[in-house]
Amino acid sequence: MIIDLRSDTVTKPTKGMMEAILNAETGDDVYKEDPTVNKLEARLAAMFNMDEGLFFPTGSMANQAAIKMHTQPGEQLICDKWAHVYNYEGGGVSFNSGVSCKLVDGDRGMITAQQVKDAINPPDFYHSPLTSLVCLENTTNKGGGACYDFDEMLQIHHVAKDNGLSLHLDGARLMNAIVAKKEDPKKYGAIFDTISICLSKGLGTPLGTVLIGNKTVMQKAMRVRKVLGGGMRQIGYMAGAGLYALDHHVERLAEDHKKAKQIAAILEAQNYVHKVEPTETNIVIFYLSEGISETKFMEDLSKLDIRISNMGQGKLRVVTHLDYTDAMHDRFLNVLSTYN
Template identity: 65%
Template structure:
């Protein structure tokens, strides 16, 4: 039994999801003739109270399209120093859109409206890039699955409105935040100009993200997707997985959150663990004591068929997900507790 806690992207489709995929009605989505894709896009647009939604193969492509729609070359997006668009999208902001990032030194990937105000370049000062967009990520990946305070998001929206800035939500793990905080898609739709949501993380789909917005901002989205190579044909087989996930996998995210918090409790009782970051959703980030070698710790877990991510500087990450079972959960605890009973370091 391999216990893979590297990411929530490692899940396989459930039997019910596979059945839905195999029975999907499909057509050529480049011609907008795939009924399953159209149904998914219409459903998500309606959920957020927006005009349009567009299916993408990846979340990075959806985010990169949003950046392109909001900006012109030479302009600047405000985001946190932990932001996925800055750290983990291959420099796409500069490569695809010709823009730079103004990084905010936030807390666990989150910042305040006041910090946004301080980061806006004077629009009449032509020596600096023109600020045109604010981007936030909810939950924060590098911030350990932290959820934004919705009231702070509203305050940032007011700043965006005052300074005529676009407002984009990278919702790679948005569904986790939604379930954890008992918020609504309609609330987020009223705040953000564009929203990307991922289907292949907590919801367990094999592939797919969706970009959502109103007609004015989304009118060029399909062209940008084409330029980035994202035009797909009978992709309804994948879109149907998203429809199934929205019906069957959304509420169960609370199980992943519960397991993550229980893992944090066990880690917190180990003598080799220096610190466990606060756990709000399904990401567990922890730090080993200085005398513990990170690579050796990872090796010992790997020898027991447990896979996790090393982040460097003695920090590590575990992510719970749909395929992480109760049996795996008990087995993980059994192995972790042995680190206290044996002198392994």
């Protein structure tokens, strides 16, 4: 029994999802003639009370498209120093859009409205890049699945609007935040210009992210997706998986959160663990005590068919997910509590 906790992207489609994939009605999505894709895009747009959605193969491509839609070459976006768009998208901000990042030293990947305000370059000072976009991430990946306080995001929205900036949300694990905090998705649609919603992490589909937004900005989305090579044909099979996930895999995210918190509690009690970050959703970040080898620790787990991630800088990461069963959970907790 291999216990793979490196990411929530390692899941396989459930039996029900496979049936939804096989039974999906398809067409050519480049012509916008795939009915299942159209249904998924419309459903997510309506869920967040936004105008339109567009299906992308990956979350990184959806984020990169949004950045390109909101900016011009030579401009600058504001994001946390741990933001996915800066750390984990291959330098796409500069390569695809010719845009630089003003990095903010936030808390667990989350920044404040005051920090955003302080990071905006004076628009009449032509020696510095023109600030045009703010990118937030909820939940934060490198921040250990932390959830923004909605009121703080609302204040960031006000700062952005007061300064003529666009606001994009990398919602790779947004459903985790919505479930954890029992929030109304429509509140997000009211304050963000664009939101990327990933279906292949906690929701368990093989691929797919839907970028949603309001009509004015989304009219650019098809062209940008084409430029980035994201046009696909009978992708309704994957959209069918997405619709199934929205019906069956959203509320169950609470189970992943519960298991992650139990893992965090066990880790906090161990002498070989120096620190465990606050655990709100399905990601546990922890640090080993001084003198304990990260390499040996991970090798010891690997010998027991247990896989976790090393994020560098001492960060070890565990991510719970759809395929992490109760039996796996019991075994993993036992391993952690008896490791020496």
